[in-house]
Each structure stands twice: as structure tokens, then as C-alpha cells.
Amino acid sequence: MILAIGCAMVxxxxxxxxxxxxxxxxxxxxxxxxxxxxxxxIGRGPEDIVAEARIPTTTPGATLSQxxxxxxxxxxxxxxxxxxxxxxxxxxxxxxxxxxxxxxxTTPKAGWEHTDVAGRLGKELGVPVAFDTDVNAAAIGxxxxxxxxxxxxxxxxxxxxxxGGGGLLGGQPMHGLVHPEIGHMLLPHDRSLDPFPGVxxxxxxxxxxxxxxxxxxxxxxxxxxxxxxxHPAWALEARYLGLALANLVCTLSPQRIVLGGGVMExxxxxxxxxxxxxxxxxxxxxxxxxxxxxxxxxxxPGLGHRSGRLGALAMAQDRAGSD
Amino acid sequence: MILAIGCAMVxxxxxxxxxxxxxxxxxxxxxxxxxxxxxxxIGRGPEDIVAEARIPTTTPGATLSQxxxxxxxxxxxxxxxxxxxxxxxxxxxxxxxxxxxxxxxTTPKAGWEHTDVAGRLGKELGVPVAFDTDVNAAAIGxxxxxxxxxxxxxxxxxxxxxxGGGGLLGGQPMHGLVHPEIGHMLLPHDRSLDPFPGVxxxxxxxxxxxxxxxxxxxxxxxxxxxxxxxHPAWALEARYLGLALANLVCTLSPQRIVLGGGVMExxxxxxxxxxxxxxxxxxxxxxxxxxxxxxxxxxxPGLGHRSGRLGALAMAQDRAGSD
Numbered sequence: 001m002i003l004a005i006g007c008a009m010v011x012x013x014x015x016x017x018x019x020x021x022x023x024x025x026x027x028x029x030x031x032x033x034x035x036x037x038x039x040x041x042i043g044r045g046p047e048d049i050v051a052e053a054r055i056p057t058t059t060p061g062a063t064l065s066q067x068x069x070x071x072x073x074x075x076x077x078x079x080x081x082x083x084x085x086x087x088x089x090x091x092x093x094x095x096x097x098x099x100x101x102x103x104x105x106t107t108p109k110a111g112w113e114h115t116d117v118a119g120r121l122g123k124e125l126g127v128p129v130a131f132d133t134d135v136n137a138a139a140i141g142x143x144x145x146x147x148x149x150x151x152x153x154x155x156x157x158x159x160x161x162x163x164g165g166g167g168l169l170g171g172q173p174m175h176g177l178v179h180p181e182i183g184h185m186l187l188p189h190d191r192s193l194d195p196f197p198g199v200x201x202x203x204x205x206x207x208x209x210x211x212x213x214x215x216x217x218x219x220x221x222x223x224x225x226x227x228x229x230x231h232p233a234w235a236l237e238a239r240y241l242g243l244a245l246a247n248l249v250c251t252l253s254p255q256r257i258v259l260g261g262g263v264m265e266x267x268x269x270x271x272x273x274x275x276x277x278x279x280x281x282x283x284x285x286x287x288x289x290x291x292x293x294x295x296x297x298x299x300x301p302g303l304g305h306r307s308g309r310l311g312a313l314a315m316a317q318d319r320a321g322s323d
Numbered sequence: 324m325i326l327a328i329g330c331a332m333v334x335x336x337x338x339x340x341x342x343x344x345x346x347x348x349x350x351x352x353x354x355x356x357x358x359x360x361x362x363x364x365i366g367r368g369p370e371d372i373v374a375e376a377r378i379p380t381t382t383p384g385a386t387l388s389q390x391x392x393x394x395x396x397x398x399x400x401x402x403x404x405x406x407x408x409x410x411x412x413x414x415x416x417x418x419x420x421x422x423x424x425x426x427x428x429t430t431p432k433a434g435w436e437h438t439d440v441a442g443r444l445g446k447e448l449g450v451p452v453a454f455d456t457d458v459n460a461a462a463i464g465x466x467x468x469x470x471x472x473x474x475x476x477x478x479x480x481x482x483x484x485x486x487g488g489g490g491l492l493g494g495q496p497m498h499g500l501v502h503p504e505i506g507h508m509l510l511p512h513d514r515s516l517d518p519f520p521g522v523x524x525x526x527x528x529x530x531x532x533x534x535x536x537x538x539x540x541x542x543x544x545x546x547x548x549x550x551x552x553x554h555p556a557w558a559l560e561a562r563y564l565g566l567a568l569a570n571l572v573c574t575l576s577p578q579r580i581v582l583g584g585g586v587m588e589x590x591x592x593x594x595x596x597x598x599x600x601x602x603x604x605x606x607x608x609x610x611x612x613x614x615x616x617x618x619x620x621x622x623x624p625g626l627g628h629r630s631g632r633l634g635a636l637a638m639a640q641d642r643a644g645s646d
Contacts, residue, residue, distance in 0.1 A: 169493060174575075177576045177578045185574060186573075188528060254499055286428070
């Protein structure tokens with residue numbers, strides 16, 4: 001029996017030179033813009049971060065002003081920045097040419113609807129700005145320096161307070177009509193085994209509603225990190241994540257899936273999820289990566305919790321290089 | 324309330340010149356390689372097909388020989404072909420640089436496993452060959468001349484004997500580890516409402532198992548085309564297709580979804596499916612295209628049943644143009 005072998009190896013041969021070139025060079029800035037805090041960094045790569053600040057996400061005015069102040073003060077001391085990259089919570093407008101490109105659009109986060117993020121930062125700092133979702137930024141970070149080096153089609157999924165996914169498809173960040181909302185994928189939900197209705201106010205039985213940190217808390221009455229590894233919560237969690245990943249394999253055919261976020265810090269979940277994915281696909285996708293090397297196919301982030309901010313730096317490097 | 328408007332319009336402004344250039348020019352060949360027949364065409368576009376042949380899919384030796392004979396005989400009379408495009412049933416190897424690029428790989432179709440299709444055609448006909456899945460070819464046809472003109476990220480889903488999907492993501496055909504197998508997405512399946520277990524031998528409750536033509540036949544005891552529009556089969560069919568499309572919106576964020584194949588010739592399905600998708604997404608994806616213009620978002624193919632063969636021609640034009 002001959003199994004298909006995915007495209008990863010072919011692509012990877014082209015990457016090292018690229019990576020080396022891009023990780024050196026001029027100083028750039030990155031922002032990981034989350035619903036709780038904005039992490040701002042200045043540097044040239046994972047081993048060369050020269051300044052970092054954590055700014056609480058309060059109002060757009062305050063948070064963006066403080067971010068601008070940080071970059072201004074640091075670049076006055078360290079030299080000008082060639083560009084800034086922003087990986088932002090959303091939904092956001094990624095549509096080049098749109099009058100609201102670089103805006104947070106219809107977010108449920110109070111006060112942040114229709115906020116111009118990229119335009120304001122670019123104007124106040126006088127630098128080019130690259131802008132994408134938080135999860136695409138994390139994916140770009142993993143592709144540049146982490147667990148997805150050499151791949152052109154892969155998914156980064158974060159499982160935490162919410163569940164969101166990004167990635168590269170054919171070497172480009174996942175955009176489209178808006179951008180993916182992988183956390184809202186509708187999953188098989190057997191109410192006789194799991195009567196919990198889900199926490200998503202929009203969808204009964206979506207991934208985020210059934211498997212996010214708040215779903216674990218609401219279903220079991222205690223936070224994920226306090227549930228022991230032998231608690232039945234984890235088999236069910238692995239089941240839902242396995243269903244979602246099997247569906248991602250069928251729809252996106254990723255060369256690898258990187259799983260990050262707070263819930264995935266329970267690393268005992270990884271083998272459970274891998275087993276579910278193999279069982280659910282049931283031999284249909286005949287790729288060596290899935291049938292023989294699943295441990296290298298579903299993996300934790302190579303950059304730990306820094307994928308987003310480092311990805312924002314990588315985006316800034318690309319933006320600077322394209323001028 | 325401001326709704327996001329997708330990226331389609333921005334992209335479409337770049338297309339007409341391209342389309343015009345590519346649809347004229349040199350004579351090319353296309354093959355829609357299906358499990359039942361190979362449809363071979365020669366021409367320059369939808370309005371300029373100069374020859375066509377239907378060759379039964381028997382053994383690889385016989386079917387490919389007859390295809391070669393057709394192209395040889397016709398190009399002797401009409402002039403040489405600049406390239407040939409092939410949209411092929413699969414699974415296939417699309418990995419550039421792979422020693423088995425252009426092969427059918429692990430297909431269940433007897434006798435066709437590990438068949439070199441693209442290499443053999445190229446060698447025997449002495450022309451460059453473009454090769455992709457049947458559904459990606461159909462998507463490329465719809466992008467060039469059909470219902471997806473001007474879009475760079477969309478899905479083409481065929482619902483018939485099997486269910487398969489392809490499309491463009493950021494302007495490139497959907498590839499990846501292997502290629503998508505959208506028909507095998509796992510769906511919510513309420514056995515109390517629909518005790519039918521599905522026809523897929525690999526997966527309980529996958530899209531193809533629950534909603535393909537053979538699934539309709541097995542569940543209701545009569546073929547899809549004989550079920551009247553008011554039969555309860557159609558509400559259930561629309562439910563499963565709606566679930567699948569909602570998940571495609573969440574994972575791929577397509578600018579449009581084109582639904583082709585034999586089952587979709589029951590055009591009364593379209594409004595039912597649109598209604599399901601809007602209800603299932605429940606306002607979460609705040610794009611005008613979904614909330615206000617769903618009739619133009621989920622559409623039949625612009626090229627009818629010819630998407631695949633015309634897409635193969637378009638692929639050949641691109642291949643010829645890239646030399």
C-alpha cells in the first residue's frame with residue numbers, strides 16, 4: 001500500500017534562506033491586540049526583543065494612545081521602526097481597498113465597534129502598518145519561527161476564553177469574505193451523552209460553545225486548570241476538538257495543525273485529540289502525516305504563548321520589506 | 324448598524340482584462356475525468372468549443388489511450404494544442420515536485436489506483452499539462468466564465484453521486500496536505516429525527532453519507548429526481564447542506580458558494596438551503612452578502628453542467644500562458 005505524502009517537505013526546502021533574511025535587518029514593532037490586553041513589542045525576532053509593554057484593553061482612545069506612546073518613546077531611544085504589525089481581536093476588516101480596512105468592525109466588546117486601529121497607528125507613528133486577525137498573526141509567527149516553519153497550508157487554532165483559528169493557505173493568510181470564524185463551526189452534539197447546551201449565545205452546538213474555557217467552567221462547575229487529567233471532562237473535550245480538527249482536515253487539508261491557547265496548556269489533551277482525529281477520519285485521508293505521524297501533525301505552538309506578538313513582528317518585517 | 328461588505332468587488336475590478344486575454348488565443352484541450360466518463364474538449368472558451376468526445380471510464384489503459392487518440396486526431400486537423408488541462412476524480416497527487424504528481428492515488432475505483440494521468444498524457448501528446456481535482460477544475464471554470472467571476476475566495480460544491488468541494492482561496496486552487504474532501508465533513512445528525520445511519524462506509528454522519536444522491540435513494544427508497552418538491556426529503560436535505568455550508572462559511576469565509584451536481588438540479592432546494600444557512604449562522608457573520616443578499620451568495624453554476632470541462636480548458640490556457 002502506498003500512502004500519499006503531503007506537500008510539506010517540498011515547500012520546506014525553499015524556506016530557510018527566506019527566514020534568515022527576514023529575521024535580521026531593521027527594527028520593527030508588533031502588537032498582539034487582545035480583548036484583555038495589548039502586548040506591544042519591538043525587536044527583530046524571538047531572540048531579539050528589545051522592548052515590551054502590556055497595556056490593558058480599556059477604551060480604544062486610551063489603549064491606542066498608550067500603545068502609540070510606547071512606540072514613540074522606545075523608537076526615540078532605539079531608532080526608528082521600519083513598520084508595525086498588528087494582530088487584532090475582531091471581527092476586523094481585512095479587505096484591501098476597503099474604506100474601513102484595518103478597523104475592528106462589529107465586535108461584541110463594548111466601545112470597540114468600528115474602531116480604526118491600523119489607520120490611527122500608521123498616522124500617529126508615521127510608519128507602514130500590517131494588519132490581520134490575532135490568530136492569523138499567531139499563525140504567521142509559527143510559520144516564521146515556530147512549529148509551522150516550511151509549511152504553506154496549515155491551521156493555528158487557539159482554545160481558551162474563545163476558540164479561533166487562522167492560518168496560511170497556499171502561503172497566504174486566511175482571509176475571504178470576512179475571515180474564518182472556526183470557533184463557530186457546528187459540531188455533532190449527542191445530548192444523551194452531553195446534555196450541556198453550550199455557552200455560545202449565537203449557536204447551539206458550536207465548537208466554542210461546547211469546548212472553550214468558559215464552556216468547561218459552566219459544564220463542570222470548575223475551571224479547566226483545576227480539573228484533574230483523569231476527569232471525564234477531558235475525554236469529552238478531546239472528542240469535540242477531534243471533531244473540529246477532522247472537519248478542518250476535510251475542508252482545508254492543512255499540512256499541520258497547531259493548537260494553542262490556555263486550555264491547550266493541559267498538554268495531556270494532545271494524545272487524546274490525536275487519537276480522536278485518527279479514529280474519526282477512519283483511514284479515509286490516506287496521508288502518511290495522519291496515518292503514521294499524527295504526533296508531528298497535531299502539535300503545540302513552537303513559540304508558546306508568544307506566537308501572536310512575534311507573528312505581528314514578522315508581519316511588520318514583511319511590510320517593511322515590501323516597500 | 325454598519326455591516327461588513329466582503330472583498331469581492333475590489334477583486335472584480337482587476338479581472339475583466341485578464342479574462343478577455345485568456346479566453347482568446349491559442350487552441351487548448353481540456354479533460355473532465357470522472358468515474359463514469361472522460362469528457363474531452365478542444366477550444367478557446369465556452370462559446371468556442373471546436374471538438375468534444377465522451378469516453379467511458381473503463382481501464383486506465385483504454386480510457387487514456389482513447390483520450391490521446393481524440394486529441395491527436397483533432398489536433399492533426401485543427402492545429403496543435405498549446406496545452407491540456409485535466410480535472411480528475413481522485414484522490415490525486417497535486418504536490419508539485421512529488422514523483423507522483425498528476426497521479427490518481429488511492430482511489431476506491433478498481434484498477435485506477437496509482438495511475439499516472441498527467442505524465443502519460445503529456446508524454447504521449449507532447450504538450451504541457453495542467454492537473455487538478457475535478458472540483459477545483461469546475462471552480463476554475465466558474466471563476467473564469469461562470470458564477471464566480473471576479474472572486475478570489477469561493478467554494479464550488481457538487482452534490483450528486485458523491486459530494487465534493489473545491490474552490491479558490493486567495494486566487495489559488497484549494498490544495499494542501501492532499502486536497503479537501505469536503506463531502507466527508509462530520510455533521511450534527513439527530514438520530515431521533517433522522518434515524519438513517521448514512522451511506523458512507525468510512526464515517527457515520529458525514530455530509531456525503533447523509534445527503535448525496537445515493538443517501539437520498541437509500542433513505543427514501545426512490546431516487547432524488549422522483550421525489551416531489553413537497554416531500555419531507557427536501558427539508559432534511561436542505562438542513563444537512565445548510566449545516567455544511569454554514570461550516571464552510573466559518574472555516575473558509577468564501578465570498579460565494581456555487582452548488583452544482585445532479586441533486587442540485589432540484590432547484591427548489593436553493594431557497595431552502597439559503598434559509599437554513601441564514602438561520603444557522605444566526606447573525607454572527609455580519610456580512611451584507613449573507614444578511615442581505617443570500618440569493619446572490621449561494622448560487623447555481625453559471626456554466627451549468629459544463630463547469631468541469633471548461634475549467635480544464637481554463638487551466639490549459641493558464642498553463643500555456645505560463646510557458
